[in-house]
Amino acid sequence: MRVDVVSIFPDYLAALDLSLVGKARRTGLLDLRVHDLRGWATDRHRTVDDTPFGGGAGMVMRPDVWGRALDDVLPAGGAGHLVVPTPSGEVFTQRHAERLALEAHVVIACGRYEGIDARVAERARAAGHRVSELSIGDYVLNGGEVAALVMIEAFGRLLPGVVGNPHSLVEESHGAAGLLEYPVYTKPPAWEGLEVPEVLLSGHHARIERWRRDRALERTAARRPDMVAALDVAALDKADLAV
Numbered sequence: 020m021r022v023d024v025v026s027i028f029p030d031y032l033a034a035l036d037l038s039l040v041g042k043a044r045r046t047g048l049l050d051l052r053v054h055d056l057r058g059w060a061t062d063r064h065r066t067v068d069d070t071p072f073g074g075g076a077g078m079v080m081r082p083d084v085w086g087r088a089l090d091d092v093l094p095a096g097g098a099g100h101l102v103v104p105t106p107s108g109e110v111f112t113q114r115h116a117e118r119l120a121l122e123a124h125v126v127i128a129c130g131r132y133e134g135i136d137a138r139v140a141e142r143a144r145a146a147g148h149r150v151s152e153l154s155i156g157d158y159v160l161n162g163g164e165v166a167a168l169v170m171i172e173a174f175g176r177l178l179p180g181v182v183g184n185p186h187s188l189v190e191e192s193h194g195a196a197g198l199l200e201y202p203v204y205t206k207p208p209a210w211e212g213l214e215v216p217e218v219l220l221s222g223h224h225a226r227i228e229r230w231r232r233d234r235a236l237e238r239t240a241a242r243r244p245d246m247v248a249a250l251d252v253a254a255l256d257k258a259d260l261a262v
C-alpha cells in the first residue's frame with residue numbers, strides 16, 4: 020500500500036517513523052511518502068494561501084498549488100483515494116480504517132488556515148478519484164496533520180503482517196461484534212489488595228469467553244449507548260452459543 024501525505028509541516032509526520040507503522044515502512048509493507056506542499060508553490064515566498072472570497076477571517080489554501088501537488092502524487096487514471104481531514108467531514112470510524120486498509124494508494128491532503136479551496140476536492144472527484152472528507156472527532160485542530168497520524172495508525176495496523184498476532188485485531192473495540200473491548204488483566208493475580216476476577220484464573224474457556232462478552236456488553240451500554248442501539252444481538256447470541 021502506498022500513502023502520500025502532503026503538508027506545509029512535513030516534520031509533523033515524523034512520528035510515522037516509529038513503532039508498528041515505522042516497521043511497516045522499513046519492511047516494505049507500507050510505502051509512506053511525506054511531501055512539503057510549498058514545493059509546488061511558484062513564487063519566491065512559496066505562498067500557499069490567499070484571502071477568502073466572500074470575506075471572513077483567516078486565509079484559504081490555494082487551488083493552483085494543491086492542484087499541482089495532487090497531479091504529482093495521485094495515481095494516473097483516477098485510481099487513487101484522496102482523504103482530506105477536516106472538522107466538517109464525515110466522522111472517521113473503524114469501518115473507514117478497514118476500507119482504507121484495502122486501498123492500493125491513499126493521498127492525505129493536510130489543510131491549514133481556514134482550509135483548502137473546495138475546488139481541489141471537486142477536481143479530484145471529476146478526475147475519477149475517490150474523495151473522502153473525514154473528521155477524527157467533533158473538535159477543531161490547527162490543521163490536518165494530527166488527523167493524518169490518527170488515520171494512518173488506524174488503517175496501517177490493519178495491513179496484513181503489521182500486527183504480530185492478527186487474532187489480536189479480532190476482539191478489539193469497534194470490531195465485528197460492534198462492542199467495546201472487555202477489561203484486561205495480567206500478573207500479579209493480586210496487586211495492592213485488588214484481585215483479578217476469579218473466572219480468568221479458572222482455565223474454563225467457555226466461562227471466560229462468556230464473562231468477557233458480558234463485560235464488553237456492560238462497558239458498551241455504560242459508555243456508548245449509541246453502539247448498543249446498533250447491535251446485532253442475534254449475531255451476538257449465535258457467537259455466544261459458539262463459545
Ligand SMILES: NC(=O)c1ccno1
Binds near residue numbers: 104106153158163
Ligand atoms: N476534527 C478533525 O478531524 C480536524 C481536522 C482538522 N481540524 O480538525
